[in-house]
Amino acid sequence: MDNPIYISPKKYFRKAAVDIVRQLVSNGYEAYIVGGAVRDLLLGDCPKDFDIATSATPEQVRKVFSRHRCRIIGRRFRLAHVFCNGEIYEVSTFRREPTLEERHGLKPSDGIMIWNDNQYGTLQDDAKRRDFTVNALYCDVAKQGEIIDMTGGLADLHNRLVRCVGNPKRRFEEDPVRMLRALKLCGLHHLRLEEQTQQALRQTLPTIVKASKARLFDELMKVLFTINSEGIFAAFHDGGLLQYLLPGMEAIWDTPNDNLMRQMLKMRDRCLAEDPEYFSSKSLALTVPVFPLIYSILVKDDVAPKAITRQMIDECDKAIHDFYQGHDIPHAFSTKILSTCITLQSLLPPHRLNNHVINREYYANAFELLRLFSMVSGKYAELLCKLPLPSEPPPEKEVAFISAQHEQPEGHGPNNVILPFDRVAEDLESPTSSRGELRRRSNRSKRHKRSPQTP
Numbered sequence: 001m002d003n004p005i006y007i008s009p010k011k012y013f014r015k016a017a018v019d020i021v022r023q024l025v026s027n028g029y030e031a032y033i034v035g036g037a038v039r040d041l042l043l044g045d046c047p048k049d050f051d052i053a054t055s056a057t058p059e060q061v062r063k064v065f066s067r068h069r070c071r072i073i074g075r076r077f078r079l080a081h082v083f084c085n086g087e088i089y090e091v092s093t094f095r096r097e098p099t100l101e102e103r104h105g106l107k108p109s110d111g112i113m114i115w116n117d118n119q120y121g122t123l124q125d126d127a128k129r130r131d132f133t134v135n136a137l138y139c140d141v142a143k144q145g146e147i148i149d150m151t152g153g154l155a156d157l158h159n160r161l162v163r164c165v166g167n168p169k170r171r172f173e174e175d176p177v178r179m180l181r182a183l184k185l186c187g188l189h190h191l192r193l194e195e196q197t198q199q200a201l202r203q204t205l206p207t208i209v210k211a212s213k214a215r216l217f218d219e220l221m222k223v224l225f226t227i228n229s230e231g232i233f234a235a236f237h238d239g240g241l242l243q244y245l246l247p248g249m250e251a252i253w254d255t256p257n258d259n260l261m262r263q264m265l266k267m268r269d270r271c272l273a274e275d276p277e278y279f280s281s282k283s284l285a286l287t288v289p290v291f292p293l294i295y296s297i298l299v300k301d302d303v304a305p306k307a308i309t310r311q312m313i314d315e316c317d318k319a320i321h322d323f324y325q326g327h328d329i330p331h332a333f334s335t336k337i338l339s340t341c342i343t344l345q346s347l348l349p350p351h352r353l354n355n356h357v358i359n360r361e362y363y364a365n366a367f368e369l370l371r372l373f374s375m376v377s378g379k380y381a382e383l384l385c386k387l388p389l390p391s392e393p394p395p396e397k398e399v400a401f402i403s404a405q406h407e408q409p410e411g412h413g414p415n416n417v418i419l420p421f422d423r424v425a426e427d428l429e430s431p432t433s434s435r436g437e438l439r440r441r442s443n444r445s446k447r448h449k450r451s452p453q454t455p
Contacts, residue, residue, distance in 0.1 A: 005042075009141035012041055016084040017050035018141045020065075020091065027064050029056040030094075030123060032138035038147065042157055043189055052082075052091045053126055054136065061091050068188065070335045095129045096121025096356040111138050127151055131171060132185065133163045150239045161194045163184055168200035176207045179241060180219055187235030188228050191240035201239065208244045213328045216245070220327060224285040225271040233289075248323030249289060257292040263376040264288050269370075279390075283336035284365045286329070291369060294341045302379060304348040316341065340365040347387065348380065364390035 009018045017033060024031035031054040037047035054061065061080040062070040071081045079092040098119045121129075125139070130136035133153035140146045144452040147297045149155065156163050162185050164171045164178075172179050179201050185191055193201065208216075223232050232251065243250040252258045268288055297315045298304065305312075320334050343366035346357050357363065362412050374380045 005147045007038070007041055007098075007139055007145045007147065009139075009145045013037070013141055013145075014050050014087075016087060017052065017089055020082055020084065020089055021054075022142050023052050024052075024056055024061070024064060024091075027056075029054050029064075030093075031056070031142065032123075032148065033141050034138045035130075035135045038137040038139045039153075040156065042137070042147075042154075045189070050089060053094060053123075054087060054091055055094055055123070056091075057093050057120060058091075061093075093120050094123055094126035096125035097129060123148075124150060128165060130165050131175075131181060133165055134161075134185070134191075136165055156194070160189075160191045162191050162197060163194035164197045164200070168197045169204060172200055172204040173207065176204065176209075176211045177215055177219060179204065179208055179238075180216075181247065183235045183239045183241055184219075184223060185233050186239070187232035188226055190231075193239075198239075201241075205240050205244060207324070208241065213326070217327050217329070220246075221282060221285070224288075225272070225280075227269050229269055230262050231269075233265070234262075245326075246323070247325055252293070254264055257296065260292040260376065261289050264291065264372050267376050268371050279364065279368055281365060283333055283340065284368060286324075286333055287337045287340050287365065287369060288372065290320055290323045290337065291341065291373070293323060294338075295373075298345040299348060300339060302348075304345045304351060306350065308342065308345070313338070335422070336365070337363065340369060344370050347383070350381075353387070358388060365452060 007013070021031040021033060031052060034053040035051045037050045040047045056064065056074045058078050058080045061082065062072060064070075065080075065082050069083050071083075072078060073081055077092075079090060082089045082091055096119050127136045127138070127150040129407055130151070133151040133156045135153070136149070136151040137153045138148040140148060151165050152163070160224075162182050164182075182193060182197065182201060186193060223229050226232060233242065233246075236245060237250065237253055240254070249258075249261075252261070265288060268280065268285075272280065294316050297309070297312055297319065315336055317334070320337055321329070324334075338415060339362045343357065343360055343362040345351075347353065347366065347370060367387060370380060370387075371384060374384055
């Protein structure tokens with residue numbers, strides 16, 4: 001595109017981000033807003049983050065903004081975080097292509113995978129090091145907001161293409177997480193992979209397992225907090241990545257559980273898009289995709305059992321860890337996922353609602369999970385009308401939906417121990433309990449009350 005394109009800094013960019021860029025420029029450095037914010041604005045979407053690229057090193061950025069407002073982070077990729085008006089802005093230094101010796105692979109099998117990316121360069125070098133052309137767009141907000149495009153990103157945006165900068169196979173081998181991000185762009189913005197990029201991605205898909213589990217988990221959480229997570233997971237499936245990234249989700253794809261999962265993800269996406277203040281914790285975000293599997297274990301024919309058995313707990317725990325296989329979900333999250341589903345189960349017939357359940361820390365998650373499930377399945381609408389909102393005080397009297405007692409059947413063995421909900425949830429909360437293992441409450445209630453809450 002020959003004619004220059006401008007984006008008004010005052011109208012479309014966050015003032016704090018523009019001020020950071022201008023302060024760097026006034027101190028003699030080059031600085032631009034780059035990547036996702038520019039791409040999203042050109043696509044007509046609202047940017048979530050405003051990343052900044054500069055010729056200043058992280059130490060020089062800290063000198064400009066002082067230690068109180070700036071922190072240097074990262075090892076593999078060092079950058080500066082600048083704090084402004086309660087927000088964090090990521091400021092990265094222009095990078096150049098590292099040499100083979102500078103890559104520092106952890107082991108020979110890593111090949112050309114980059115483990116050290118702290119070689120600084122020019123703006124032109126930085127553009128060549130970007131992952132995709134649509135992410136290599138710079139906006140000069142210190143002046144009139146002209147878009148700087150050195151890789152053909154504007155044309156690719158016009159044609160709705162995701163194209164790697166440089167050799168696509170080499171780019172994916174350098175950093176396997178780029179495959180995830182390529183398909184994420186396709187699912188989130190309804191783009192498509194350029195032909196050579198698609199071929200290279202297919203060839204290098206298995207290398208995604210070389211990426212660190214921490215980075216993959218971080219990317220998973222980012223997907224779950226977009227407004228089109230269902231579309232992104234569908235792009236992962238269509239692109240062949242899902243079998244490596246989330247084999248548990250791939251295993252139920254195109255099954256009845258998959259249909260429920262995708263409908264609940266769509267409903268949550270819609271809630272996130274329509275309400276910026278929508279309640280959704282990280283544990284709830286992780287619970288929604290796996291909920292259909294747990295629901296099929298805890299509820300039979302839309303009727304919740306009177307009590308929860310050890311076998312049911314073990315099956316749920318296994319379902320969670322099989323679903324998120326390869327992500328090494330922190331124990332605190334897996335505990336909250338299970339506790340949220342157990343709390344929801346305790347709200348269903350034939351249970352009766354009591355203040356103890358309403359006062360539990362998992363009630364808010366369980367209420368929202370039940371609301372999402374009800375909206376897509378049409379079930380439990382009348383029950384939801386009777387439940388107090390999580391922000392409301394619990395009713396003074398118990399509300400009996402259908403009276404039921406937790407009964408102990410005769411002749412039960414160690415693998416069929418019937419446990420009332422209150423005991424299961426309290427054992428799950430204990431920071432000392434192991435996964436799936438239930439422990440007796442004898443002489444431990446005081447210690448449980450003194451224990452800090454699970455993060």
